[in-house]
Amino acid sequence: MSRTKSSPLSQATLTLALAAILATTAARLAPSQPAAPQAAPTFTAEQVERGRAIYGRNCTDCHGTTLDNGEFGGPVLKGGFFRQKWSAGGVGALFSYTKGLMPPDRPGGLTDQNYADLTAYILSHNGYQPGDKEMPTDPAAMQNMGIKP
Ligand code: HEC
Secondary structure, three states, rough: OOOOOOOOOHHHHHHHHHHHHHHHHHHHHHOOOOOOOOOOOOOOOHHHHHHHHHHHHHOOHHHHOOOOOOOOOOOOOOOHHHHHHHHHHHHHHHHHHHHHHHOOOOOOOHHHHHHHHHHHHHHHHOOOOEEEEOOOOOOOOOOOOOOOO
């Protein structure tokens, strides 16, 4: 017969051991965390306009016409809390998330160009100005672009 109940002592020991492992793992991971990306995002005014149209067709129901007034439960896509959330991963992470999960009924269902335009549109609502350089469609090319909290 195997024991079905471990003694309280061994459970406490296990908990302590686990806590110690977690603590050392966290300590080891911390210094190797990549620094948040810093370069300013680039995108053009045309991309923002294209993004606005794509957004209107695919995202407005849930995220709202002003990116913070969605009717069907989508979180806000602008403001300090939003930027704070994406500051660690930057533009590359935001693009990958959007392409990977949005819109929820057909994630990845738009083209990479569409997702880059949507990213430009979202950034234009978060204090970033368009310039003469396009937002690239390649996540690797975006990964240096930061989002300031
Ligand atoms: C059916 C409703 C729905 C539609 C349509 C939709 N979203 Fe979302 N979106 C959500 C929900 C719900 C979440 C939160 C998911 C979670 O937290 O797990 C979300 C999260 C997000 C986030 C991350 C928000 C954050 O807090 O960081 C982004 C960016 C985003 N959506 C962009 C888009 C874009 C761009 C489109 C259009 C292509 C779109 N979504 C369409 C419901 C929707």
